[in-house]
Each structure stands twice: as C-alpha cells, then as structure tokens.
Amino acid sequence: MTATPYHITYADHPDVSYPTKEGMLAYIADERTAWEPFLDKLPNLLNGDVPFRQNNSQNPESLSAAFQILEGRTEDVNQFNQRTRRAVNGGSIALPPSSDSAEGRLILALFNGGKLREALAVYIRFIELNFGAHTSSHQFYGPLAQKGERLLESEVVATVLPFTKVSSAKLAGAARKAANHNTALEQEVAKAVAINAEHESRLNEFLENQKQRSEQAENGILDVHTERTTRYDQWKSSIDDQVSERFEEADKRIVGMERLSKIKLKQQDEEFGRLKDLFATQLRLRSPVALWEGREFSHTENSKTALRWLLGCGVVTAAIAIGVPVCFGDYIAGSFFEMVCSPQGADEAASSQCERFFSAKGPLLVTGLLLAMSILTWITRLQYRIHLSERHLALDASEKKAFAETYLAMKEGEDVGQANEAIVLASLFRPTQDGIIRDDETGMDLSAVALLAKQLGKSGP
Structure with a gap:
C-alpha cells in the first residue's frame, strides 16, 4: 500500500507532485528562495486587494505569504491536495508559477531586469488563468492582465525567432566547457580520494595510539580504585573506633545524668512535701x-x-x-395662759371684761x-x-x-x-x-x- 503523494494543481500548468512530505517541503523551500525577492516586493506593487471568483478576494500580504501558508498545511496530505485543487477556482491560496516554467522564468527575468510593472502584469495574468482571479473589469488589474497576456504571447514568439539558433550554439559551447570542467573535477576527486586514504591510515594509527592510551588510563584508574578502596577501609575502621569511643562517653554521661536526675527527683519530692504541707496549712x-x-x-x-x-x-x-x-418661743410661752372675756351689757358693741387663767x-x-x-x-x-x-x-x-x-x-x-x-x-x-x-x-x-x-x-x- 503506497502513500498518497502531494499535488500542487494549476489550471494551465502541469501538476507539481512529490510522494513524501519531505520532498514537498524541499520543493516549497526552493521555490520560496527563488520567489522571495519578488514576493517581498509584491505588496508595494499591488493596488489593494485582488478580486477572485465567487466574490472572493486576497490582500497583497496573503499573496506575498503564499509559500508560508502552503508549508503550514503539509501535515495532512488529503487536506493539502484539497486546498490546492480549490485554489484553481479561487477558493484558496494563489501561488506563483514554478520557477522553471516559461511564466516563472519570464516573471523572474523581468523582475531581475528592473521591469517591475511588466513582471507584475505577467503575474496577474498567470493567477487570472490558473487561480480564477477576476481582473477583467478592475480599473487597475484589468489593463495589467491584458499587458501580461501580450508579454506571454511575445515570449512564445521569441522562442521561434532566428536568434535562438545563436543561443543554441552558445549552449553547445557551454556544454563543452561543462564537460571539460567535469574532467578537471574528476581529477580533483581522485586526488581527494588519495588524500582520504592517507588520512584513513593516519586515523587508524591515531586510533591505535588512543587504544593504548585508554588501556594505560584504565590501568591507572584500577590502581587509583585499589588505593581508594584501601583508604576507605582505613577510614571506615577509624570511624568505627571513634563511634565506639563516643558511645562509651555517651554511656558515662547517661549514668551521670541518671544520678543527677535521682538527686533532683529527691529534691523535688522534698519540695513537693513542703508545698503539700504549706497547701494543707493554707487550706486550714x-x-x-x-x-x-x-x-x-x-x-x-x-x-x-x-x-x-x-x-x-x-x-x-x-x-x-x-x-x-x-x-415657736412666743407660741409656747403664750400656751401657759388662756384669756377669758365676758360681756357687761346688753349692747353687743359694748366693751368686754377679760381675765387670764392658767x-x-x-x-x-x-x-x-x-x-x-x-x-x-x-x-x-x-x-x-x-x-x-x-x-x-x-x-x-x-x-x-x-x-x-x-x-x-x-x-x-x-x-x-x-x-x-x-x-x-x-x-x-x-x-x-x-x-x-x-x-x-x-x-x-x-x-x-x-x-x-x-x-x-x-x-x-
């Protein structure tokens, strides 16, 4: 049972396929290295979000980080393939073309030659054809897409012009130079092999010397271990003697403390008796x-x-x-006598005669x-x-x-x-x-x- 390979799907471009995750990550790393200068410059070249189908759009930052987004989705191969297939309909990320494709070579050549707007026009035309970018009615991206279309057509025409033969001759000369260079490299490789053989023999001698030294070190370690064991036994015997002496001293101290405790206990009993008598006296x-x-x-x-x-x-x-x-002095003095008056005539107004009686x-x-x-x-x-x-x-x-x-x-x-x-x-x-x-x-x-x-x-x- 074979594992599911990784696919990067383009509408008008062959699929990029790798059977393992490591291979796909290596391809993404190479492509990101090739496209990194252009993608870093892309947010400054674009004018706002790029419209796609189904009312979708992508901002310049997401287009610039396309390879980082794609690399973060390689954990699940099925989900990775599904996302790249959806990208054809404008539902996911929009990748630039492969650096070895005609579109990729043209965009990178224009960018490296300082033709930034032309490179951007070819890139807009590419994502319009392969990822569903809807730029025909856009006032900025529409003319760029048309210009990119013309540049792609001129690139196809340039491949059949006579000067291509000159390029072929130059390529043949370059191939011959490469063959000569390979011959020189083979000679250098032979020299390197001889040097490696010499180094191998020296390494064997060095390893033999190290082996002898390790044996000597092992013997030294054994001697040190024997001496350490002897010293440990002597130290253990000395410790045992000291422990015995300490225990004897502790026994003597314990006996003395017992005697002292008995004396103190007797004194406490006498003090308790005295306090008991005092308490009884206090109770009485x-x-x-x-x-x-x-x-x-x-x-x-x-x-x-x-x-x-x-x-x-x-x-x-x-x-x-x-x-x-x-x-009340006057009242008391007057209480000893009583005045009695009697009338002398018939007339009530006449004066009366009064006498004092005790x-x-x-x-x-x-x-x-x-x-x-x-x-x-x-x-x-x-x-x-x-x-x-x-x-x-x-x-x-x-x-x-x-x-x-x-x-x-x-x-x-x-x-x-x-x-x-x-x-x-x-x-x-x-x-x-x-x-x-x-x-x-x-x-x-x-x-x-x-x-x-x-x-x-x-x-x-």
Whole structure:
C-alpha cells in the first residue's frame, strides 16, 4: 500500500507532485528562495486587494505569504491536495508559477531586469488563468492582465525567432566547457580520494595510539580504585573506633545524668512535701482568713452607717434645739395662759371684761418637746456607741486576718517553730471583745428615756 503523494494543481500548468512530505517541503523551500525577492516586493506593487471568483478576494500580504501558508498545511496530505485543487477556482491560496516554467522564468527575468510593472502584469495574468482571479473589469488589474497576456504571447514568439539558433550554439559551447570542467573535477576527486586514504591510515594509527592510551588510563584508574578502596577501609575502621569511643562517653554521661536526675527527683519530692504541707496549712487557715476578711468588711460598713446616723441625728437634734425656741418661743410661752372675756351689757358693741387663767396646754407642750428631745438624744448616743463598737470589731478582724496571713508567710519560709506557732494560734483564736462602751451606773440621769432604758436592761432573764 503506497502513500498518497502531494499535488500542487494549476489550471494551465502541469501538476507539481512529490510522494513524501519531505520532498514537498524541499520543493516549497526552493521555490520560496527563488520567489522571495519578488514576493517581498509584491505588496508595494499591488493596488489593494485582488478580486477572485465567487466574490472572493486576497490582500497583497496573503499573496506575498503564499509559500508560508502552503508549508503550514503539509501535515495532512488529503487536506493539502484539497486546498490546492480549490485554489484553481479561487477558493484558496494563489501561488506563483514554478520557477522553471516559461511564466516563472519570464516573471523572474523581468523582475531581475528592473521591469517591475511588466513582471507584475505577467503575474496577474498567470493567477487570472490558473487561480480564477477576476481582473477583467478592475480599473487597475484589468489593463495589467491584458499587458501580461501580450508579454506571454511575445515570449512564445521569441522562442521561434532566428536568434535562438545563436543561443543554441552558445549552449553547445557551454556544454563543452561543462564537460571539460567535469574532467578537471574528476581529477580533483581522485586526488581527494588519495588524500582520504592517507588520512584513513593516519586515523587508524591515531586510533591505535588512543587504544593504548585508554588501556594505560584504565590501568591507572584500577590502581587509583585499589588505593581508594584501601583508604576507605582505613577510614571506615577509624570511624568505627571513634563511634565506639563516643558511645562509651555517651554511656558515662547517661549514668551521670541518671544520678543527677535521682538527686533532683529527691529534691523535688522534698519540695513537693513542703508545698503539700504549706497547701494543707493554707487550706486550714483559708476559711478563717476569708471569715475575718468578711467580718472586717461588714463591721466597717456598719461603722460607716452608724456614723452617718450619728451625724444625722446630731444635726436634727441641734436644729430642733435651736429652731423651736426661735420659731415657736412666743407660741409656747403664750400656751401657759388662756384669756377669758365676758360681756357687761346688753349692747353687743359694748366693751368686754377679760381675765387670764392658767392653761395645761403649756406644760403638756413642753413635756412633749422634752420627751422628743430625750428620744433624739438617746438615739444619737446609741448610734455613737454602735459606731465605736463596729469600728473596734473591724480593727480586731483586720488584726486577726493580718496574723493569719503573716503566719502563712512565715510557714512558707519554714521559719515557724512549735513555740512561735502556739503564740500565733493563741493570738488568732483569742476571744473577740464587742467593744461596746458600758454605761456609768453611778451617774444620775432623770430623763424619761434613760429611766425606761434602765428598766428594760434590768428586766432581762
């Protein structure tokens, strides 16, 4: 089974066919080299897009890059052949003619001779005949196509003119010169063969020398390998000895660390026992400290409250003692007597006779004021005694809390002996005095409130 060959199809030109991709790529490369100067100049020569059949058109850049586009489509042979066949109908790329064809030789000869417009005219006529360029009605490309047609016809006529015989004679002379040149080349080739034979013999000698040198190098490498093996064994033995010594030192260090760890563990156990005793002591004294701290706060607040009541009652008592005589003195003095008037005649407008009589309202009013003042005085004195008592109890609770905290601090420092501990505990748990100031029973207090308070104090169980 043979592979599908590559084809480049022209309408009025023989197909270009290669059986392999490499052959087609080589042909495209040769053609691109031949046509590259003309195609590079082509965008400057053309005047806008070139119209093709079926309302298609190609711009100057695509015409200039025809070989690059064709080279990029050689991966699939069937698609390559299909695209080149479609190019005949103006549906794909427009290639220039083969460089060895009559059209190609004419275009390249005109271009190389500086006849750029004539070369462009032949190129336009060629793509019009082979790729369906529709230039007959175009104002720029139409006249160029007609001119190209005339140039192609003149090229055909030129091939039959008499001067072609002269060209044939020149060609025959050139052929003879080429034969002579080939003979000279054969002699040169013979000399080159002799030189190659001499070089081959020298190369064999060089290879033999290199072989001997390689054997010597191999022997040297073996000697170096043997020496390296010996040194490696010595190094390995030295490393083993050092490792053994290091392990022995590590064992000694481990034994020492074990002893040190035992000592530290014993110290930690002793410290833990001490902290345990301290914690137990703190647990025993934590509740009393909290209790006395709470009592200190409670007694302090009660003392402040009693002081506020004492000040309030004192202010009220002083205000009553000063304000009542000033504001109601005349009224109180007038309440001891009562004026009684009786008429002397039948006439209501006549003057009446008035007499002053003693009234019980005055003594009763004074008695009430004295009783109220006695009660306020007693309440003020009571608040004073409560204030002093609560203050005394707060100081006592603060002192016991300080004793307990001091004992805990001393216990933490392990400075407390049995005798000192007994003293501290006796101070902590001594009886608490209430701090209430006792009344002086020998004094003489004739106030009603004092007499009532004494009777209530005696009537206890």
